[in-house]
């Protein structure tokens with residue numbers, strides 16, 4: 025087991041030599057550590073006081089499941105709860121944990137198992153650690169990676185903070201990831217601070233390993249192959265996260281999984297129409313028609329021909345460094361770290377993820393596209409040089425029309441961008457807190473703006489194509505852009 029020689033005895037670092045039978049060293053804590061900032065002091069007027077009345081014949085009356093505080097995932101405040109010492113809603117504060125036991129797993133380091141039968145819904149243990157800012161979490165995450173720590177112990181707490189259980193934590197730090205988990209994390213408000221608990225999703229018999237879905241966002245770093253053994257296993261820790269998918273470019277063919285190294289171009293002539301298209305383009309270098317396609321292959325014809333394409337079975341490929349540099353630079357800024365258990369990227373909030381990835385100005389231009397054979401390919405959305413395209417049109421009217429459409433498209437894009445800036449706090453809060461959905465009004469506003477932008481793009485592209493296809497003076501009329509038309513069409517689209 026490696027040890028940081030510079031650390032004080034209370035701050036020993038690495039506990040993750042998975043081959044070691046020794047119990048990992050860390051400082052066991054049962055309350056979060058607030059060295060980084062002070063614990064919030066709740067004002068008396070902010071105390072949540074329930075209306076429960078303790079009835080000796082009904083033990084559940086003392087802050088059971090119908091308690092207003094329990095219903096809002098808030099613990100009662102000692103000294104202020106009407107049920108006094110009988111209050112059952114102070115489980116985090118009183119460390120009312122289920123019995124658990126550490127054990128050594130096969131290939132996944134240490135794990136935690138139930139040392140008693142645990143009923144569905146029961147609070148098992150708090151995930152304790154050091155409460156740190158996101159910035160500090162990002163810094164530590166990178167530092168741990170450099171130090172060679174294989175295990176990840178940082179989870180997200182809220183939009184701005186994380187819990188790091190690497191050096192100090194509770195036994196919850198040993199709970200492994202499962203793609204078919206019997207536990208889940210839930211956030212509770214305890215005396216004004218958010219705390220994370222592990223709760224049973226189902227009845228868990230004694231001796232069963234505890235596991236929850238880490239669900240973390242994955243941006244770079246070593247990939248960890250998931251060994252949870254579930255039939256629905258996603259293959260890698262964090263594999264379901266958007267970050268992981270952008271980073272790794274992974275696809276499956278029955279039981280085989282593949283990663284693509286270097287620039288992940290898909291280069292199958294059999295189902296790739298743009299190969300033929302690019303041949304045509306070669307004969308007309310002045311007009312870069314590939315730029316006009318909404319979702320075409322990566323780069324220009326020249327890039328396409330010169331870029332190597334390497335596919336290897338994951339068994340033989342080191343997991344690091346599959347990333348495209350361009351993307352890395354982009355994600356580094358907004359990067360979260362692999363340890364984030366609170367990030368859900370489920371179908372439920374897929375829309376929010378799309379909101380982020382569709383954002384004008386800050387979007388990743390890389391997309392994964394699914395072809396008819398089920399394989400994914402990364403494609404790049406190329407920008408049309410509209411002014412250059414317009415110059416190629418011989419009729420002045422046609423040129424003006426194209427430029428007008430471009431203006432409408434730009435307006436729609438900047439509207440979407442400013443809307444995104446406006447609602448970003450709500451989206452980010454939603455993502456960090458793993459809520460099921462954002463406010464409907466936010467979603468509606470967003471969808472409307474997205475539709476308008478898409479329509480404006482469509483109008484622009486069809487105008488260019490139409491004006492190129494039609495020689496001046498033929499019967500091909502020029503559709504005039506009109507905001508009113510847009511509105512009518514949007515209604516139609518969203519009805």
Ligand SMILES: C[S@@+](CC[C@H](N)C(=O)[O-])C[C@H]1O[C@@H](n2cnc3c(N)ncnc32)[C@H](O)[C@@H]1O
Nearest residue numbers: 132133134174175176197198200201250251252
């Ligand atoms: C929070 S720690 C869990 C405790 C850890 N097993 C230990 O020995 O300290 C998370 C780390 O455990 C390992 N791990 C957890 N779940 C895993 C899984 N399903 N498959 C493979 N490794 C897993 C990974 O190295 C991960 O970064």
